[in-house]
Amino acid sequence: MSWLVIAVVGVVTIAFKASGPVLLGKRELPARVASVVEVLAPAMLAALVVTQTVGGDRELVIDERLAGVVAGGIAVWLRAPLLVVMAVAAVTAALIRLL
Amino acid sequence: MVRTSRTRDGVRAALPLAIAPLLFGASFGLLAIDSGLGAPGAVVMSATTFAGSAQLAAASILEDGGGAASAIVAALLLNARYVPLSLAVASIFPGSRRRRALESQLIVDESWALAGRSGRFEYRVLVGAGLVLYVVWVGGTALGTVIGDLLDPEAIGLDAAFPALFLALLAPYLRNRRALATALVAGGITLVLLPFAPPGVPIVAASLAALIGLLR
Numbered sequence: 647m648s649w650l651v652i653a654v655v656g657v658v659t660i661a662f663k664a665s666g667p668v669l670l671g672k673r674e675l676p677a678r679v680a681s682v683v684e685v686l687a688p689a690m691l692a693a694l695v696v697t698q699t700v701g702g703d704r705e706l707v708i709d710e711r712l713a714g715v716v717a718g719g720i721a722v723w724l725r726a727p728l729l730v731v732m733a734v735a736a737v738t739a740a741l742i743r744l745l
Numbered sequence: 746m747v748r749t750s751r752t753r754d755g756v757r758a759a760l761p762l763a764i765a766p767l768l769f770g771a772s773f774g775l776l777a778i779d780s781g782l783g784a785p786g787a788v789v790m791s792a793t794t795f796a797g798s799a800q801l802a803a804a805s806i807l808e809d810g811g812g813a814a815s816a817i818v819a820a821l822l823l824n825a826r827y828v829p830l831s832l833a834v835a836s837i838f839p840g841s842r843r844r845r846a847l848e849s850q851l852i853v854d855e856s857w858a859l860a861g862r863s864g865r866f867e868y869r870v871l872v873g874a875g876l877v878l879y880v881v882w883v884g885g886t887a888l889g890t891v892i893g894d895l896l897d898p899e900a901i902g903l904d905a906a907f908p909a910l911f912l913a914l915l916a917p918y919l920r921n922r923r924a925l926a927t928a929l930v931a932g933g934i935t936l937v938l939l940p941f942a943p944p945g946v947p948i949v950a951a952s953l954a955a956l957i958g959l960l961r
Contacts, residue, residue: 647781647813648780648781648782648783648786648807648813649786650813650817651782651803651807651813651816651817651820652782652786652789652790652793652794654817654821655790655794655799655800655803655816655817655820655821655824656789656790656793656794657793658821658824659793659794659795659796659799659820659821659824659827660793660850662824662825662827662828662831663827663831663849663850663852664831664845664846664849664850665827665828665831665832666828666830666831666832666833666834666835666849667831667834667835667838667845667846667848667849668842668845668846668849669835670832670835670836671835671836671838671842671845672836672838672839673836675836678959681958681959682955682956682958682959683832683833683835683955683958684958685923685924685927685954685955685957685958686829686830686832686833686952686955686958687833687861687866687918688915688918688919688924688925688927688928688931689829689927689928689930689931689951689952689954689955690826690829690830690833690931690948690951690952691858691911691912691914691915691918691928692915692927692928692929692931692932692935692951692954693826693931693932693934693935693947693948693951693952694854694858694908694911694948695908695911695912695915695932696932696935696936696939696947696951697935697939697944697947697948698904698907698908698911699905699908700936700939701939701944701947702939703944704939704940704941704942704943704944705939705940706936706939706940710902710905711904711905711908713905714902714905714906714908714909715905715908715909715912717909718905718906718908718909718912718913719909719912721909721913722909722912722913722916728758728862728910728913728914729761729762731909731910731912731913732762732906732907732909732910732913733906734909735902735905735906735908735909736901736902736903736905736906736909737902738902738905739902739904739905739906740900740901740902741902743899743900743902
């Protein structure tokens with residue numbers, strides 16, 4: 647049973663990840679498609695931020711992650727390097743959890 | 746100064762983050778033992794699926810006795826976001842179709858996001874970062890099957906570090922009005938769907954915000 651899960655999830659995920667480079671490849675995209683692909687990055691990043699900050703299993707979960715991300719957001723605004731942003735977020739969440 | 750990025754730049758970008766996939770990999774390894782996936786199964790899954798949230802979801806469903814079908818559906822919904830992520834970087838992979846298929850397996854949220862940090866996606870950064878994350882994820886999984894209960898990523902706040910990383914990588918896009926509008930709509934779609942839709946669906950739905958690119 648568990649090997650069935652491992653096999654199906656593995657094969658389909660491999661296909662998901664390969665879809666762009668294999669199907670589209672280096673082909674020149676029509677201008678309209680290219681302009682959609684161009685803003686795909688900010689769309690997906692914003693969606694990742696939201697799900698990983700307040701996401702739960704069919705619910706919004708407000709917890710220490712949100713405080714950490716707000717603190718990290720301030721670090722971003724102050725133009726801190728990536729690692730500092732991550733450290734600020736992690737330490738904030740960890741400290742609040744300790745309290 | 747304009748300079749082509751090298752694989753080493755990707756390795757260098759990902760190495761300091763590697764503590765997180767190590768500990769989350771270990772969490773998965775531990776959970777996999779409890780869920781009946783077993784140690785070999787856990788390592789094989791990390792090496793083939795290589796996607797943290799989907800693997801953790803599948804293992805926790807199996808542990809709760811949820812059955813193979815629901816574990817598969819949940820994991821695949823969570824991984825469906827790799828279709829839009831993969832489309833966004835489709836053009837950067839060189840070489841034969843087989844080589845592109847193989848190297849595209851290094852696409853994972855963090856390597857993908859780091860590869861785009863300069864405002865355009867860089868193949869070598871994606872491959873370098875992806876390789877580091879892959880090795881650490883598979884190694885962390887193996888470690889977790891043995892000593893998983895000693896490693897807790899949430900105790901040191903790592904679950905808050907990744908959304909903050911994605912926020913930092915999103916920030917440079919927001920100076921462009923169209924990208925800002927897209928990000929706001931995508932974030933809004935995600936937030937509205939989170940309380941109702943199965944995990945993974947909100948992110949995929951948010952990719953529709955990219956249709957804003959069609960407006961002139």
